[in-house]
Amino acid sequence: MLGKGLLGIYLTVLVLLPIAALLAKSSTGGLNAFWREISNPEAVAAIKLTLIASVIVVVINAVFGTIIAWVLVRDEFPGKSVVNALIDLPFALPTIVAGVVLLALYGKDSPLGIDVAFTRAAVGLALLFVTLPFVVRSVQPVLLELDLAMEEAAASLGASPATVLRRIVLPTLAPAIISGVALSFARAVGEFGSLVLITGNLPFKTEAGSVYIFGQIQNENLAAAAAVSVVLLFAALLVLALLTFFLRRRSRHVL
Amino acid sequence: MSSSDAGALSIPGPAGAARVSDRGSAGAPPAAAGARASRRRQLGARVIALGYLALLLLAPVAMIFYRTFEHGISPVINAATTPSATHAFWLSLEIVAIAVPLNTAFGIGMALLLERGRFWGKSILGVMIDLPFAISPVVVGLSLVLVYGKTGWLGDWLAEQGISVIFSVPGMVIATAVVSLPFVVRETMPVLRELGVDAEQAAETLGASPWQTFWRITLPGIRWGVVYGVVLTTARALGEFGAVSIVSGRIEEQTQTLPLFVQDRFENFDSTGAYTAAVVLALLALATLLAMNLLTRLTRRKTEA
Amino acid sequence: MPKRTAAIALSLLAATLGLAACGSSSGGGGGKHIALVAYSTPQSVFEKLIPAFEATSEGKGVSFSQSFGPSGEQSRSVANGLHADVVNFSLEPDVERLAKAGLVSPTWNQNATHGFLTNSVAVIIVRKGNPKRITGWSDLVKPGVQVLTPNPFTSGGARWNVMAAYGAQLKEGKSPAQAQAYLTALFHNVVSQDSSARNSLQTFLAGRGDALIDYEDEAISDQKKGAAIEYVIPKDTILIQNPVAVLGKGSSAEAAKSFVDYMLSPAGQAIWAAKGYRPVISGVPGASKFPTPPGLFTIDSLGGWKAVTKQFFEPETGIVTKIEQSLGVSTAK
Numbered sequence: 001m002l003g004k005g006l007l008g009i010y011l012t013v014l015v016l017l018p019i020a021a022l023l024a025k026s027s028t029g030g031l032n033a034f035w036r037e038i039s040n041p042e043a044v045a046a047i048k049l050t051l052i053a054s055v056i057v058v059v060i061n062a063v064f065g066t067i068i069a070w071v072l073v074r075d076e077f078p079g080k081s082v083v084n085a086l087i088d089l090p091f092a093l094p095t096i097v098a099g100v101v102l103l104a105l106y107g108k109d110s111p112l113g114i115d116v117a118f119t120r121a122a123v124g125l126a127l128l129f130v131t132l133p134f135v136v137r138s139v140q141p142v143l144l145e146l147d148l149a150m151e152e153a154a155a156s157l158g159a160s161p162a163t164v165l166r167r168i169v170l171p172t173l174a175p176a177i178i179s180g181v182a183l184s185f186a187r188a189v190g191e192f193g194s195l196v197l198i199t200g201n202l203p204f205k206t207e208a209g210s211v212y213i214f215g216q217i218q219n220e221n222l223a224a225a226a227a228v229s230v231v232l233l234f235a236a237l238l239v240l241a242l243l244t245f246f247l248r249r250r251s252r253h254v255l
Numbered sequence: 256m257s258s259s260d261a262g263a264l265s266i267p268g269p270a271g272a273a274r275v276s277d278r279g280s281a282g283a284p285p286a287a288a289g290a291r292a293s294r295r296r297q298l299g300a301r302v303i304a305l306g307y308l309a310l311l312l313l314a315p316v317a318m319i320f321y322r323t324f325e326h327g328i329s330p331v332i333n334a335a336t337t338p339s340a341t342h343a344f345w346l347s348l349e350i351v352a353i354a355v356p357l358n359t360a361f362g363i364g365m366a367l368l369l370e371r372g373r374f375w376g377k378s379i380l381g382v383m384i385d386l387p388f389a390i391s392p393v394v395v396g397l398s399l400v401l402v403y404g405k406t407g408w409l410g411d412w413l414a415e416q417g418i419s420v421i422f423s424v425p426g427m428v429i430a431t432a433v434v435s436l437p438f439v440v441r442e443t444m445p446v447l448r449e450l451g452v453d454a455e456q457a458a459e460t461l462g463a464s465p466w467q468t469f470w471r472i473t474l475p476g477i478r479w480g481v482v483y484g485v486v487l488t489t490a491r492a493l494g495e496f497g498a499v500s501i502v503s504g505r506i507e508e509q510t511q512t513l514p515l516f517v518q519d520r521f522e523n524f525d526s527t528g529a530y531t532a533a534v535v536l537a538l539l540a541l542a543t544l545l546a547m548n549l550l551t552r553l554t555r556r557k558t559e560a
Numbered sequence: 561m562p563k564r565t566a567a568i569a570l571s572l573l574a575a576t577l578g579l580a581a582c583g584s585s586s587g588g589g590g591g592k593h594i595a596l597v598a599y600s601t602p603q604s605v606f607e608k609l610i611p612a613f614e615a616t617s618e619g620k621g622v623s624f625s626q627s628f629g630p631s632g633e634q635s636r637s638v639a640n641g642l643h644a645d646v647v648n649f650s651l652e653p654d655v656e657r658l659a660k661a662g663l664v665s666p667t668w669n670q671n672a673t674h675g676f677l678t679n680s681v682a683v684i685i686v687r688k689g690n691p692k693r694i695t696g697w698s699d700l701v702k703p704g705v706q707v708l709t710p711n712p713f714t715s716g717g718a719r720w721n722v723m724a725a726y727g728a729q730l731k732e733g734k735s736p737a738q739a740q741a742y743l744t745a746l747f748h749n750v751v752s753q754d755s756s757a758r759n760s761l762q763t764f765l766a767g768r769g770d771a772l773i774d775y776e777d778e779a780i781s782d783q784k785k786g787a788a789i790e791y792v793i794p795k796d797t798i799l800i801q802n803p804v805a806v807l808g809k810g811s812s813a814e815a816a817k818s819f820v821d822y823m824l825s826p827a828g829q830a831i832w833a834a835k836g837y838r839p840v841i842s843g844v845p846g847a848s849k850f851p852t853p854p855g856l857f858t859i860d861s862l863g864g865w866k867a868v869t870k871q872f873f874e875p876e877t878g879i880v881t882k883i884e885q886s887l888g889v890s891t892a893k
Contacts, residue, residue, distance in 0.1 A: 003364055010361050014433045015386055018398035021408060022390075025401060040876075041885055064307045071304040075297055083308060085541050089316055091490035092540030094514035095497070096521060097533040100762070101315045101322075108767040112314070118752055118768065129311055137487055141446050141479035161293060176445040183441055186388030193392070193496050197759060200752030200768075201711055204888025207753075210391035214755065217397060218632050218714040221875045229394045236389030240382045405641030422642045504642040506595070506627045519628065522600050522758045524785060 026226035037227035042203050050209035054188035057127040061184045065135025073143040090132050095193025103198045118200035126194040135180030142176040178243050186236045323530040334531040342508045343516035351492045354432040362439020370447040384440050387433045396501025422504035430498040435491040439484030446480030482547045489543040592622045592815040597644040599631035605835045618818040631716040645816035648804045650716035653865045655803045668805045677804035679838035682724035682797050685772040685779050688788040692770045696794045697728045701745040708769040710760045717757035720800050721773040728796035731855045744883050780836030796855030
């Protein structure tokens with residue numbers, strides 16, 4: 001009981017109170033003002049860019065993150081432990097470093113011959129970088145705990161590798177993948193630091209939601225900043241809720 | 256060999272390979288063609304995974320190290336030993352040392368509650384955990400100011416108690432804890448689900464207290480989830496810039512963490528200083544992973560002994 | 561439920577609160593102390609100014625804490641409770657905010673320099689050799705010229721840039737409508753609107769764009785650092801004026817006052833001048849190196865920041881807001 005109380009206090013101090021303050025701020029001018037803020041064409045463009053980019057990014061994350069996790073757990077090659085250790089670096093590096101380095105690598109004088117700086121592709125690239133660890137790190141522990149016996153049993157009963165993957169491995173991994181996808185999506189929607197340098201922040205073109213919000217804060221327009229944050233928040237909530245729903249139905253289906 | 260034992264070895268170790276070859280040798284002779292095909296698939300996956308990582312992760316990280324050391328080692332040592340740099344280093348460690356244990360305890364408790372508990376509003380609570388990610392860190396900082404700042408909801412009350420939160424270390428700890436809140440919960444929950452309740456129920460039937468069950472059965476079972484959660488929390492806590500920047504006031508040698516220091520150096524076109532601090536952050540994150548690995552191995556040996 | 565978890569969690573909470581208490585008490589202490597809160601650009605100047613002040617008789621034994629960041633953000637932090645004895649911002653409205661909050665005296669700008677600490681002018685930074693032959697504002701709207709300026713909604717510096725470009729058109733005899741049309745054409749050529757002047761400079765040095773609108777002092781300090789750039793002072797340009805103010809009362813306010821006095825003395829202004837800032841008093845050694853453009857004008861000649869902010873940068877109806885929208889709508893499709 002005490003434990004639950006402490007969990008509640010912690011959550012209140014860290015999340016509930018600040019979000020309540022944010023909601024209150026976004027509704028200071030009433031519903032009309034809220035609507036005006038979020039239907040501002042620049043805000044709409046920024047929100048749209050952020051949401052579309054985030055969806056693309058999480059799909060790529062789901063596929064590549066799972067493959068990377070699988071390779072890190074089941075495969076063996078020289079330097080694997082080094083690769084495994086590097087996975088978390090996108091979190092530890094301050095986002096401004098990510099921005100500077102991505103600009104140097106994939107900008108005008110790209111040593112790799114890839115120039116995406118100041119395009120919408122740059123938004124995706126930066127988001128892929130900062131969200132890389134999520135799916136990998138949520139799938140990895142489950143793969144580690146996953147019993148090989150089931151896969152072997154299925155294989156010995158004549159199931160093709162594709163069938164084993166589809167019927168046994170993926171359903172077991174699904175909660176972890178979805179968990180990682182949910183976190184990636186949420187993070188992608190909120191990401192700011194790495195986008196600032198590499199996208200050029202052109203309104204209507206490469207200005208992401210978080211950057212627009214930052215501009216509104218700087219511009220003393222706190223209500224607009226809060227309103228757009230609330231919209232992005234609800235979009236993220238919706239996606240999270242859908243994913244949870246999907247997950248529940250799925251697990252009921254499997255059991 | 257139970258799967259969790261293999262897991263304990265296989266983060267850097269060769270257990271994965273052992274298991275793969277086990278499977279190969281366990282197969283009957285007709286499986287030779289199948290083994291070749293599986294080998295091909297494995298290579299394919301490896302090429303895809305490594306190629307993706309090379310472009311997205313290895314190249315940027317190599318670039319950071321190159322930029323740091325391109326003028327030799329002595330400018331790096333000079334940059335790392337300035338008073339502002341060392342102060343930022345210790346402040347970052349202090350904040351991580353408070354925020355990460357808090358988030359770990361919260362995360363395990365919350366994961367158990369969400370996975371094992373049955374109560375109304377559980378899914379809402381679950382979604383609530385992820386909220387801190389969906390809000391731009393800048394907005395997290397702003398909303399903390401709205402609650403704990405001088406003109407915020409609790410501003411007067413906090414001032415009466417003589418507690419300053421915003422523009423001092425407690426506010427920075429809170430901001431750090433908020434942005435890294437979901438990791439342990441989210442990393443632990445899938446493992447908890449995979450683990451199931453059979454062993455826990457068996458232990459309880461045999462008369463173990465809930466506390467014993469937790470330490471002897473649940474925690475060892477979920478330790479990989481917790482480990483990754485802690486590693487991610489630490490990494491994220493170390494690297495956080497936006498939220499901390501707003502609540503810190505950026506006072507040099509007082510409220511400047513390593514990421515704020517990096518920003519400060521970049522702003523002043525001191526790229527050696529900035530990249531050096533970035534490398535320090537990267538090394539701290541790697542050290543966390545290493546330490547967590549050692550720790551889990553040690554505890555495993557202890558429980559086996 | 562696990563009592564030990566509870567105990568651990570409680571002790572950790574207590575530790576956090578303990579730290580909170582430390583944080584609040586460390587503000588006191590013996591000796592005179594000045595908390596300086598300033599915008600990003602002059603950080604390297606304060607590195608020179610503070611030791612020079614500490615070497616004077618007034619500055620003996622005075623210790624400093626320093627905070628640097630975007631002008632608007634710094635001002636808001638002080639308004640929200642960040643302790644400051646001296647503030648130095650990019651724009652006057654950032655000090656006015658504190659005056660409105662009662663933190664700065666309402667008469668803060670009634671001194672010999674009208675509250676200003678440094679001057680500068682808006683210049684155009686180009687690549688070495690000036691390959692696009694840019695000599696003034698009219699070259700920036702030519703087809704194919706890529707211009708960088710920070711986002712005027714996030715950066716104080718960018719507002720100086722916009723008003724410099726606009727005011728220069730009026731100075732050349734254009735009508736306000738023509739000057740607005742010029743701004744539209746200018747923003748049409750803007751390829752990147754970074755969040756701060758420093759970020760714009762990073763982008764420019766990374767190889768993007770042909771021209772960057774910036775402060776003269778930034779251009780001078782970058783050239784000194786060996787960046788492959790040149791800068792053009794347009795014939796008509798704006799006088800950038802950066803304010804300084806003292807906050808609070810008591811002994812630290814006295815120390816703060818003497819620090820500001822020092823910065824406004826010929827010795828202090830000489831340090832600013834050596835770093836590329838134009839002095840606000842006459843008779844400062846090194847001031848002669850700054851040519852006065854024939855068509856120099858001030859923000860007051862455009863109506864002052866209060867009116868300009870409302871007319872140009874209001875979130876819904878400002879002229880620049882509308883320009884960004886019209887360009888966005890036409891190019892996004």
